[in-house]
């Protein structure tokens with residue numbers, strides 16, 4: 001069965017059997033926090049379990065690498081909305097070891113784009129339009145440095161209230177062990 005059909009079939013049963021009842025909560029986080037972390041599959045259940053947070057406890061923002069690419073991009077917007085509209089009072093940026101965005105080679109990704117039918121001319125056109133795809137695809141070399149950098153972007157954001165602690169951590173995607181990179185209470 002195709003994935004979509006499989007999901008829709010399961011979903012009908014899920015709703016019919018009222019399996020949602022145990023998840024009923026509100027949009028406001030019980031633990032008054034917003035987490036930015038990576039979309040890595042290993043963190044899907046491990047990260048909430050390792051932090052002892054469940055449905056309703058936190059606002060969770062995810063992308064590839066837990067990276068903030070732009071101070072006025074959608075990640076920063078989500079963090080600010082979590083604070084101003086959804087009662088989050090602390091920010092946690094959680095990168096992880098063995099991340100797919102660590103040491104990513106933009107040339108390799110661009111090679112794969114070519115193999116999947118993206119024309120060389122298209123990449124050239126983008127380059128001539130001032131879009132540096134290699135820079136855009138670039139991840140990071142050191143996860144702790146990357147997390148510290150993201151903490152810095154959030155902490156120094158002109159629209160962030162001064163009393164919001166911004167913490168930086170790195171999680172082990174096998175054991176769930178957290179290493180503290182930035183303690184947001186100490187500044």
Ligand SMILES: [Zn+2]
Nearest residue numbers: 038040099100
């Ligand atoms: Zn990752």
